[in-house]
Amino acid sequence: MLPRPVLMDVSRLLSRAGSAVPTGIDRVELEYALYLMRFPASRVLFVAYHPVGRIGILPRKLTDCFLRILARAWAGGTRPSRTASLLAGLLLQAAALGATGRAKQRRTYLLLSHHHLMQQEAIAAFLKRADAGMAVMVHDLIPIEYPEYARPTEPDRHRRRMDTVGRLADSVIVPSRPVGDALHDYLAPQRSCPPVSVVHHGCLVPSGPPASAGPLAPDAPYFVILGTIEPRKNHLLLLNIWRQMATEGGTAPLPHLVVIGRRGWENENILDMIERCPALQGIVHEHATLSDSAVAGLVRGARALLFPSFAEGFGLPLLEALAMGIPCVCSDLPVFREIAGDLPVYLDPLDGPGWRRTIQDMSAQDRPATGGAPPSFADWPTQVVAGLAALAVIEGVGRPDAAPGMPHPAGTIPA
Template sequence: MSAAAASGAPVRLAFDCRYTRIGRHDGISRYTAGVVTELAKRDDVDVTMVISDERQLALLPDLPWHKVSGPTSVREPLVALQVNRLKPDVVVSPMQTMGTTGRRYRLALTVHDLIYYANPEPPHDLPGFVRVLWRLYHKAWWPQRMLLNRADAVVTVSQTTRELIARHDLTKRPVVVARNAADLPGPAAASEAADAAEARAGARSIMYMGSFMPYKNVETLVRAVAELPGYTLHLLSRAGDDVEQRLRAIDPDARLEFHDGVSDNDYHALLQRATALVSASLDEGFGIPLVEAMGFGTPVVVSDIPVFREIGGEAALYAPARDAAAFAHTIRGLEDAGEWRRRSIASRAQAETFSWAASARAIAELVTGLSGRSAPR
């Protein structure tokens, strides 16, 4: 038993915050900030953030921090030797690739999704040598098993991914679900949305928030909006000229508006005027934009994949991922103000089932359990 567990003192937890983005969150960055912020409010853990760039602190809570080498550094296999100086009881990383050689603490690694086994193209913003390693890594399951079995436990963000981990026998370690969430607006925003059902149902404005990677299947959304006269598809994330030209070439009748990135305030303002948020993704580990939209009382129309069923529940509307006509038909159903209002109210209720506090609680319970075991040799 660790000293912390024996004394009843808070568990010394080091949280790997090195995946926090500079300037603006992505999914893993937002997950890190959301969970760490809530862990800091708890009495059973004493949190220190592990960062690799002091600029990351702008998007993180005001907590003790320690700087080490970056996660894509050649020093990563030995990063545990740097983290050991903090003398943590447990370290939690929001990724599964954290180096473990020489560690003197319990470790929980995180799997957000298994998307890239079926969709092997790596994110374009990674360094070239990392992209090569990425492709090699996802050609077989054994590297994932090797990484995960180095840890004492595994965290994942959805029950869907937990089931996939079990199906592919990726680890013998316990797997805990600590779900993604979103910072929801107050209930007044959702109430105002429901009251504006007539205007919102007639807005004929649909939003897409996400990347343009092939598995995101944005092409289906473009074809769907081409079948919806008077509708505009707002593409909110940054898209290069090549992406814009490719999507516009799909159908000249599709009304597309490329925003090339939006601030959180602009994003929320657009959601509050939209008929729906849409996604035709073929695969996901979660889907934070769904929770964000539902939190504002904005209905979501999404591909019928297991993780979206888990997130959207009975509130969301579903269509086959590659069926543009089915997407168009489903979106058109929201033109009925009564149906729009029912979906809006159900969406807010569904969004409230996700919270960073609940995710932090699941991680704190895991960390407390790990700290009560003997330290790794």
């Protein structure tokens, strides 16, 4: 049973109605929404933000229909049907009315993305009208901590989002302790940090028999990098390593590299290498739109998943690969050690020679077992219940007046 009625915001999902490839945050929000759909409208309603500056409750049956269409399309690696876009338009019109419904008890406004966190006045007005406290998920503070990896306007936008969290949120869920620490460090000088709980994301692995990569898999040993193509993911490290291996030759067979992910931003150098570097043609393979089962098939057939990111708030691809028994080589980041323990091979994201040696060694040998699943694995319903339990505990405590700016005591939710 939910501790309080929930008003879950699905604005981000509505904005993605025409997208064939979900981001990690899209997948997280959709899984929470699909789980909360199981509850009756007396306990869970969905809401959204309209650009006119209002947040309103959405018709429940239409929202459920939209979410199911989106889930089917993304699972199949296809663009959602036109019906999804039409429903998204209808739902946004409903949001523009700003309806809040009748509340018999105080409710929880649950915002699981950064979609409109800049709109502080609109959120504050909705909270007052709806008689709701705000619980928000902060995925990372990367645009503030590492502005060089973001679009030029994004650091200021993200500061505004975090300022909204500090002023309006009653509680915060973060996917890892480093994100919670970063949020506290940012908000503590303003003495406005809400209570924070760490709840790891669930692990999304396609059900059913193991998928085969089929014709997508290269006819050679290969490695996979999975994620949006952007500078922070450090694709250039791997592309330069592959160019070196290709041009230097040698007697050992040259492994291939499979790049899976949509094209992001500030990535001209990466795309130039993929498209125009002669040495990489035929050995680096890019896939932007694949079904979950096709991605799983490619990952299962790889010698290892490579994850050389400079910064991450979590790392879903890492956990998903380990859950499938696939070795992983990743950057030595605190968040990866938190969620994956000693299972991956850890390397400095700037250690090109180290990455090359590891890749060549793994290419020449039979693929080893990973040694078990990370301890943080859980199915999505368990994670959702843990998240909502965190909200119940925190909302019962309220903001810590005795020590403003301090996070909620560790251990509210097991990490």
